[in-house]
Amino acid sequence: MTAMIEQTHYRTVMGHLPTGVVAVSAILPDTAQPWGMIVGTFQSLSLGPALVSFSVAHTSTSWPRLRTAGQLCASVLGVGQKDVCKALSGKNPDKFAYVDWRLSPGGSPRVTGAHAWIDCQVVHEFDGGDHVIVVAEVTAMDGGDGEPLVFHKGQLGGYRQPIAV
Ligand SMILES: Cc1cc2nc3c(=O)[nH]c(=O)nc-3n(C[C@H](O)[C@H](O)[C@H](O)COP(=O)(O)O)c2cc1C
Incomplete structure (x- = not known):
C-alpha cells in the first residue's frame, strides 16, 4: 500500500533538510546559447568512478534542452549569488542575460564567482x-573559498560557522 502524504506537508518536512544551491548549465547544441537551471538536489554519489547526481522534475522545460548537450557544468553558488539563483530558476527566455559566466574546461558555462564547479557528463x-x-x-572540478548559498525551510541563506567539537 502507498502511504498518502500530502504534498505541502512533504515540502514542509523536507524543507528542514538544508541543501546547496547549484546551477546546472550547458551550451545548447542547436543554438550555442548558454542555458541552465537551479537544483537543490545535487549531491556526491560515487568516488570511484567519480559520479554526481541530481533530480529534475518531469515538468521542467529546461532539462529536455540541457540533456541534449550531455556535457554540463554544475556551479555551487556562493552566499552572494541569490540573484543568479533567481535568474536561472525563472522563466526568462535568456536566463544568462544578467549572469556572468566563462567556459569551463569541458566547454559548459561556469558561473563566475561560484563557490565550486563540477564539469560532468x-x-x-x-x-x-x-x-x-x-x-x-x-570530468573536471575545483572549489574556492567563501560561504555557500543554502536553501532551508523555503528560504535562501548562508552557512554559519562550524561548531567546535
Ligand atoms: C533553491 C531551488 C532549488 C531547486 N531545486 C530543483 C531541483 O532539485 N529539481 C528541479 O527539477 N527543479 C528545482 N528547482 C526549480 C528549477 O530551478 C526551476 O525553477 C525550474 O526548472 C524552471 O523551470 P524550467 O525547468 O521550465 O526552466 C529549484 C529551484 C530553487 C529556487
Whole structure:
C-alpha cells in the first residue's frame, strides 16, 4: 500500500533538510546559447568512478534542452549569488542575460564567482516518481573559498560557522 502524504506537508518536512544551491548549465547544441537551471538536489554519489547526481522534475522545460548537450557544468553558488539563483530558476527566455559566466574546461558555462564547479557528463537517467534522477560522471572540478548559498525551510541563506567539537 502507498502511504498518502500530502504534498505541502512533504515540502514542509523536507524543507528542514538544508541543501546547496547549484546551477546546472550547458551550451545548447542547436543554438550555442548558454542555458541552465537551479537544483537543490545535487549531491556526491560515487568516488570511484567519480559520479554526481541530481533530480529534475518531469515538468521542467529546461532539462529536455540541457540533456541534449550531455556535457554540463554544475556551479555551487556562493552566499552572494541569490540573484543568479533567481535568474536561472525563472522563466526568462535568456536566463544568462544578467549572469556572468566563462567556459569551463569541458566547454559548459561556469558561473563566475561560484563557490565550486563540477564539469560532468550525463551517464544515466532513472525514473524517480515525478522526477528523473540524473547520474553524471565528473570530468573536471575545483572549489574556492567563501560561504555557500543554502536553501532551508523555503528560504535562501548562508552557512554559519562550524561548531567546535
Ligand atoms: C533553491 C531551488 C532549488 C531547486 N531545486 C530543483 C531541483 O532539485 N529539481 C528541479 O527539477 N527543479 C528545482 N528547482 C526549480 C528549477 O530551478 C526551476 O525553477 C525550474 O526548472 C524552471 O523551470 P524550467 O525547468 O521550465 O526552466 C529549484 C529551484 C530553487 C529556487
